[in-house]
Amino acid sequence: MDPRISIVTLGVQVLERSRQFYKEAFGWEPASGQEGISFYQLGGLVFALYPDDLLAADANAQPFQGGFRGITLAYNVREKSDVAKVLATAEAAGATIVKPATDTDWGGHGGYLTDPDGHLWEIAYNPFFPLNARGEIEIPTA
Amino acid sequence: MDPRISIVTLGVQVLERSRQFYKEAFGWEPASGQEGISFYQLGGLVFALYPDDLLAADANAQPFQGGFRGITLAYNVREKSDVAKVLATAEAAGATIVKPATDTDWGGHGGYLTDPDGHLWEIAYNPFFPLNARGEIEIPTA
Numbered sequence: 001m002d003p004r005i006s007i008v009t010l011g012v013q014v015l016e017r018s019r020q021f022y023k024e025a026f027g028w029e030p031a032s033g034q035e036g037i038s039f040y041q042l043g044g045l046v047f048a049l050y051p052d053d054l055l056a057a058d059a060n061a062q063p064f065q066g067g068f069r070g071i072t073l074a075y076n077v078r079e080k081s082d083v084a085k086v087l088a089t090a091e092a093a094g095a096t097i098v099k100p101a102t103d104t105d106w107g108g109h110g111g112y113l114t115d116p117d118g119h120l121w122e123i124a125y126n127p128f129f130p131l132n133a134r135g136e137i138e139i140p141t142a
Numbered sequence: 143m144d145p146r147i148s149i150v151t152l153g154v155q156v157l158e159r160s161r162q163f164y165k166e167a168f169g170w171e172p173a174s175g176q177e178g179i180s181f182y183q184l185g186g187l188v189f190a191l192y193p194d195d196l197l198a199a200d201a202n203a204q205p206f207q208g209g210f211r212g213i214t215l216a217y218n219v220r221e222k223s224d225v226a227k228v229l230a231t232a233e234a235a236g237a238t239i240v241k242p243a244t245d246t247d248w249g250g251h252g253g254y255l256t257d258p259d260g261h262l263w264e265i266a267y268n269p270f271f272p273l274n275a276r277g278e279i280e281i282p283t284a
Contacts, residue, residue: 044278070206136186
């Protein structure tokens, strides 16, 4: 298999609420022409919002029961001060800040927010993993 | 915010077990030089494996309680027949096939596997969202 993830799909309870959230908190607009699901082109991958019960059914899984999902998404920023700014914007749009902007023990800086369904996003500044001109994160080669 | 996800981090119970799984099932090798966490360069994003309890603590969350996580990752393939092949390779490496390769109601073809911690991967063929030469998925513009 090639090194790629094609789609990250978040199960959500109210699609329109989540669509509004990602528009207001992150400034992201879905691609047009889809009903019942929202697709976003994020660089080389697709981010999707889909009703939680339908996502569970599609995967032959039981509905989500709440609590920590054991998976996080991170959005890395170019400047340390951007972490607090992104968190503040998201909070104004309804995000819950579960961890404010904090220096990390590995020499970075970051905080966490949750979206309306509790999906965790880390907003992070990592001076060791630079972002290229296209905003893509790059692990330095030794 | 720019349209990007920088990092997708999966909480795992046994890091070495998961590292072996992603090597044998997906053929993915982590970047070198990291202890206690595995980072993979997947195109423009980083995929990470990290102990579940530490991930929860980092996000000020309670430990994962099991069950459906309400989020899925998808790996899209170029040919319909690749879905069953990828699932078979993953199964031989210890994946659980929770949905075999099946035609979907939207005109695609796909199946689901879970990794050793129950993280869901859809292996999908989607004739409407092509993969470019770099393997990146692209939502067609209207």
